[in-house]
Amino acid sequence: MFATPAFAQAAGAPAMGGPQDMLIQFLPLIGLVVLFYFLMIRPQQRRMKQHQQMLTAMxxxxxxxxxxxxxxxxxxxxxxxxxxxxxxxxxxxxxxxxxxxxxxxxxxxxxxxxxx
Known part of the structure; x- marks a missing residue:
């Protein structure tokens, strides 16, 4: 009875994105991982290395x-x-x-x- 084709869905649907669109979507996530590495992981590794040197020189x-x-x-x-x-x-x-x-x-x- 009310079954009509949904033309609005097909009219404005974007084409499937290529690898560039996918890269743009993941770029903020990659940036956060790099920021996390430089602000958290690297200083902790440096501190651990200094602590080990201190213990070996004791x-x-x-x-x-x-x-x-x-x-x-x-x-x-x-x-x-x-x-x-x-x-x-x-x-x-x-x-x-x-x-x-x-x-x-x-x-x-x-x-x-x-x-x-």
Missing amino acids: KRGDTVVLSSGVIGKVVRVEDKEVGVEIATGVTVKVRKAMISDVSVRGEPAAANDTKN
Whole structure:
């Protein structure tokens, strides 16, 4: 009864786009991936590389800060673990990955620290 051809659908339908149209559609997505790489992934890789270099350069007598905030002095360096003296006569074994900062022996103290 009301069955009429739908001429409006066929009249303004665009032709199938070529590879250029497809590239234009994916260009913002590609741009976001590149931006994400330069703002997030690359700096994190650089930080990881610096941390690994810091851990490999660690030696006996260095002062370390653990990821828990405990400060101690390195008394023994092994392959994957480090012996850290956290108090006089108290030595604990710590995984190297849990060390967040290393201060080399002989490094100058901060200006506001007073030594008695």
